[in-house]
Amino acid sequence: MQDQAKPEVQNDQVEQAPATPEVEEPVVVAVDSDFEEKLLQTEAKLAELQDAYLRAKADGENIRRRAQDDISKAHKFAVESFAESMIPVKDSLEMALKIENVTVESLKEGTEVTLRQLVNAFEKNRLLEINPVRGEKLDPAKHQAVSMVPADQDANTVVEVLQKGYTIADRLLRPALVTVAQAK
Template identity: 70%
Template sequence: MQDQENQTVPNPEVDQAPADSTPAEAQAEATPSLEEQLAATEARLAEMHEAFMRAKAEGENIRRRAQEDVAKAHKFAVESFAEAMLPVKDSLEMALKVEAPTLDTLKEGVEMTLKQLNSAFERNRLLEIQPAQGEKLDPNKHQAVSVVPADQEANTVVTVLQKGYMIADRLLRPAIVTAAQAK
């Protein structure tokens, strides 16, 4: 009996691996074959290519839309200014239709038209450059056409011959001035 006790009893759970299978073959079955890897890589490549083409098309669409927006902005940039100028034109035409204008009515009409024009300029950010006498000469806003002797500091405005104008922060026309000469 003791012989029977020393004998090992076979365990069915441990001895289930086939006798002809080796660990290398079991690992080979777990990893995909080269053909499967190639097919998976080609599928991923096709997916990435499609994503790239979609992104490229979207970029082209954005560029095209931006170009159209810029073209429209150029085409209609003057629209708000033109709308503001229409009442000024109407007032001038009405002034010319008056059959017997007097000096007072002409002056009153010109003053009203000038107010309309100033209002149109303000709405469209067209600002006057009207330097005061004695103001330091600014070459970015003023153009000195002559230098005259004066009882003020050199390189300052003596007289304004013509107002200048700016659109927002950009110079449209410099103010034409005479400047004080150095003593």
Template identity: 65%
Template structure:
């Protein structure tokens, strides 16, 4: 029974209820002009996309080249600062029997050149003072020394200076640290 109702409902639709599908005339000038305009816009957009891709690829390639050059020549300025230091050391070695004073003066001048180069390039010494609290970010304690006159975990002596480049630790200062004596604990 329900099937009959569905069939009768479908047969109730008449041809006048359906809207006709518009027929497009191929010789309609407005449509031809619109199609030509759309095709031109598509070609222009496609060309712009290809140019943008090429520009992006060229930029990527140039930045890779720049990065490679930056890595290759990153220490150029520092190397230029080291050349006079090397020259000074070589000149000192060429002297036949220098006096101790002359040798000492030459070494001091060379050390000043080296310190100046380090300073210009942001290479800083880490030399903690006796009694300074151990900083595990900058100091490496290699021995504990029992002491009555210092707090525990403070610097007793510096065995080797440390160095930082800008904010990066290159080498920690090697130190001995104070250990509280058993009577203080």
């Protein structure tokens, strides 16, 4: 191995550390008591505002959580009212099946009572019937034309209702199936 030669430093070439800068004396500012009082008031106001902010934030979170719970319950129990109004209809049908000596008149009377219960249940739950009349203008938002037939009435008017339609809370559940008059 070769020895690496170290450069020799002569005494007059030795680097000297830079001189330390002089430290200035801190400036002392006289603080008047009015300034200190304003500072304390400002800090108190800041603490008050922080507290109010945290309370408002917590209230907002609580409201959001309660709203989510309410929505969840509404989805879960959406059909509860409808189911409650359908129970008497089921009860009537079960009672009709238990009758041993059935006559045509009793069967018809029981069916009419059960139908009234069903209609009341529908109305209570805003399930409304769409039953267009002959000559009514075809409404594509409520009616579905399944065929066109020659008729002596205006074109695109209802000739016959094949199946009633239904809306629930102003929303179409099923359109009424109709035949309509052809253009002449």
